Amino acid sequence: MTEHTLTVAGVAVDTRHWIGGERVASTETFTDVSPIDGSVLGEISRGTATEAAAAVAAAKAAFPAWAATPRAERARILHAVADGVEKRLEELAIVETTDNGALLRSHRRGVMPRVAHNFRFFADWLLKLEHEDFETRGHTNHVSWDPAGPSVLITPWNAPLMLATWKVAPALAAGNTVILKPAEWTPLTASLLADIAAESGLPAGVLNVVQGYGSEIGDALTSHPDVRRISFTGSVPTARRIAASAAANLTPLSLELGGKSPLLVFADADLDLAVDLAVEQYDNAGQVCLAATRFLVEESVAEEFTRRFVKKAGQLTQGDPRDEATDIGPNIHPRQLEKIDGFVQRALAAGACAVIGGHRKDAQYYAPTLLTDVAQDSEIVQEEVFGPVLTLQSFTDEDEAVRLANDTRFGLAATLATGDPERAERVTARLVAGTVWTNCFFVRDLQAPFGGSRHSGVGREGGTWSFDFYCDVKNTVTAPTGWRNHG
Structure with missing residues (x-):
C-alpha cells in the first residue's frame, strides 16, 4: 500500500481525486469505514472549493471536443467502458460490498452487470435518438439534442456505482462532461470507475471524480456558474440546499429524492x-x-x-x-x-x-x-x-x-x-x-421514465427523458427553397 492507495480484498484503490486525467491529492482526508465490521478501510482525499473549481475547469476545457465527437465514437467509448466494467466485475463487486455492506451475491449477479448495461444502453440509445421532422405551413421543423455542458452528478451510498453510472452514462452519451461526487460513506468504486474510463479511452477531463463532504465540496460544485446541469439522488433536505445553491445561475436540476411508498x-x-x-x-x-x-x-x-x-x-x-x-x-x-x-x-x-x-x-x-x-x-x-x-x-x-x-x-x-x-x-x-x-416489484427498464412526484423529486430520467435533461433540446425551422416571409 502506497501513501495514496488502499487495498480492499486484494484490490488496489487510489484514494485521490481524478481531475483532468490526473490523480490529485488534497491536504486533508476523511476516513472510510466498512459497515460490515466497522473496520477502517483508509483515508480518502477530502476535497474543498479548490478541487471543485479545478474539476469544473477541467470539464469546461474538455467539453468542446467531447461535444463535437461524433455520436458513433462516443458510443464506442461507452461500450469500451462497459467492457472494462465486465472485466473487473469481481473486483468492483467485492470493493462495493466492503464499502457499503450490500450483498456480494447481488453485486456479482445483478448490480455490477447493470453498471455495464447502463453504459451499453445509453450508448445504443444515443445512436437511435431522433424525432421525426414535421412541417408547419411548408416549413420543416427539425429537433436536435445539443450537449449542454459540464454536469455535476451527486450520488448516494445505497447503490453507489449503479446509481452513479445511471447518471454518468447518459450525461457522457449526450456529449456533456462530468464531475462526479460520490457519497463520502462510499467513495471507492467511483475511483475505480475513473481508472476504467481512462483505460477505455475516455479523453482527459471528460469524467472527473471528486470526493468529500457536501458542505465543503458539494456547495462549491452546485453553485459554480460554469456548471450547466446538476443531477442529485438523496434526501429532501439536501435537495433543498442544492436547489437554493443552483438558483443563482438558473442551473437545471434533476432530483430523485426519498420515498414512503x-x-x-x-x-x-x-x-x-x-x-x-x-x-x-x-x-x-x-x-x-x-x-x-x-x-x-x-x-x-x-x-x-x-x-x-x-x-x-x-x-x-x-x-x-x-x-x-x-x-x-x-x-x-x-x-x-x-x-x-x-x-x-x-x-x-x-x-x-x-x-x-x-x-x-x-x-x-x-x-x-x-x-x-x-x-x-x-x-x-x-x-x-x-x-x-x-x-x-x-x-x-x-x-x-x-x-x-x-x-x-x-x-x-x-x-x-x-x-x-x-x-x-x-x-x-x-x-x-x-x-x-x-403484482410485481422492482422491474426496471432503462427506457422507462424514472423519478418522483411531490417531495420525491423533480424531473424524469431514463431513455429519451435522460437526453432531454442532459441536452439543450433545439428546434430548427427551415423555409422551403425560394420562400420569403413578408410578415
Missing part, C-alpha cells in the same frame, strides 16, 4: 405473492428509496397476511454480506443505525407494536422490523426511515386504500397486489407515484 394488498390478491413482495422490501437492509415500507392490507385478510409475513420474514438470514447464505446485511453507518432506532423507539413509545424486530442486533445490524398499531399522521408512517423497518395498516375499501396510500408528502413509487385487472386499472390511475408496480 405503499404496498396495497387487496383481499382478492394471491397472498403468497403479496407476502413475497412484502418480504422483498427488506432488500439491502431496507436502504432502497423505492421500497414499499407501508403495508396497506384489506381488513379481511390482514391477520392472515401478517401471519404469513412473519413466517416468511423469519426465514431470512442476517449477517456478513460476503456470505452467500446472507439475505440482509448491515446498515451503512452507526449514524444511520442511530437514526433508524430513533424512529422505531419513538413509534413504540407512541403505542406502536413490534410484531417482529424493533431493536438493534449489534453495532452494525438492525433487526428486520414490522410495526402495527400506527396512526396515519405518525412520524413512522409519514417520514422515510431508510432501514429495515416496515409498518402495517388495514383498510376496508378502495377509496380508503387510495387515500392512505397518497396521504404522505412523497410520491416515488407504489406497489399493488390484486387479482382483479379492473381494480388494478382503477387504483393505479389514482395513485400519486412516479412508478407503480402491479
Whole structure:
C-alpha cells in the first residue's frame, strides 16, 4: 500500500481525486469505514472549493471536443467502458460490498452487470435518438439534442456505482462532461470507475471524480456558474440546499429524492405473492428509496397476511454480506443505525407494536422490523426511515386504500397486489407515484421514465427523458427553397 492507495480484498484503490486525467491529492482526508465490521478501510482525499473549481475547469476545457465527437465514437467509448466494467466485475463487486455492506451475491449477479448495461444502453440509445421532422405551413421543423455542458452528478451510498453510472452514462452519451461526487460513506468504486474510463479511452477531463463532504465540496460544485446541469439522488433536505445553491445561475436540476411508498394488498390478491413482495422490501437492509415500507392490507385478510409475513420474514438470514447464505446485511453507518432506532423507539413509545424486530442486533445490524398499531399522521408512517423497518395498516375499501396510500408528502413509487385487472386499472390511475408496480416489484427498464412526484423529486430520467435533461433540446425551422416571409 502506497501513501495514496488502499487495498480492499486484494484490490488496489487510489484514494485521490481524478481531475483532468490526473490523480490529485488534497491536504486533508476523511476516513472510510466498512459497515460490515466497522473496520477502517483508509483515508480518502477530502476535497474543498479548490478541487471543485479545478474539476469544473477541467470539464469546461474538455467539453468542446467531447461535444463535437461524433455520436458513433462516443458510443464506442461507452461500450469500451462497459467492457472494462465486465472485466473487473469481481473486483468492483467485492470493493462495493466492503464499502457499503450490500450483498456480494447481488453485486456479482445483478448490480455490477447493470453498471455495464447502463453504459451499453445509453450508448445504443444515443445512436437511435431522433424525432421525426414535421412541417408547419411548408416549413420543416427539425429537433436536435445539443450537449449542454459540464454536469455535476451527486450520488448516494445505497447503490453507489449503479446509481452513479445511471447518471454518468447518459450525461457522457449526450456529449456533456462530468464531475462526479460520490457519497463520502462510499467513495471507492467511483475511483475505480475513473481508472476504467481512462483505460477505455475516455479523453482527459471528460469524467472527473471528486470526493468529500457536501458542505465543503458539494456547495462549491452546485453553485459554480460554469456548471450547466446538476443531477442529485438523496434526501429532501439536501435537495433543498442544492436547489437554493443552483438558483443563482438558473442551473437545471434533476432530483430523485426519498420515498414512503405503499404496498396495497387487496383481499382478492394471491397472498403468497403479496407476502413475497412484502418480504422483498427488506432488500439491502431496507436502504432502497423505492421500497414499499407501508403495508396497506384489506381488513379481511390482514391477520392472515401478517401471519404469513412473519413466517416468511423469519426465514431470512442476517449477517456478513460476503456470505452467500446472507439475505440482509448491515446498515451503512452507526449514524444511520442511530437514526433508524430513533424512529422505531419513538413509534413504540407512541403505542406502536413490534410484531417482529424493533431493536438493534449489534453495532452494525438492525433487526428486520414490522410495526402495527400506527396512526396515519405518525412520524413512522409519514417520514422515510431508510432501514429495515416496515409498518402495517388495514383498510376496508378502495377509496380508503387510495387515500392512505397518497396521504404522505412523497410520491416515488407504489406497489399493488390484486387479482382483479379492473381494480388494478382503477387504483393505479389514482395513485400519486412516479412508478407503480402491479403484482410485481422492482422491474426496471432503462427506457422507462424514472423519478418522483411531490417531495420525491423533480424531473424524469431514463431513455429519451435522460437526453432531454442532459441536452439543450433545439428546434430548427427551415423555409422551403425560394420562400420569403413578408410578415
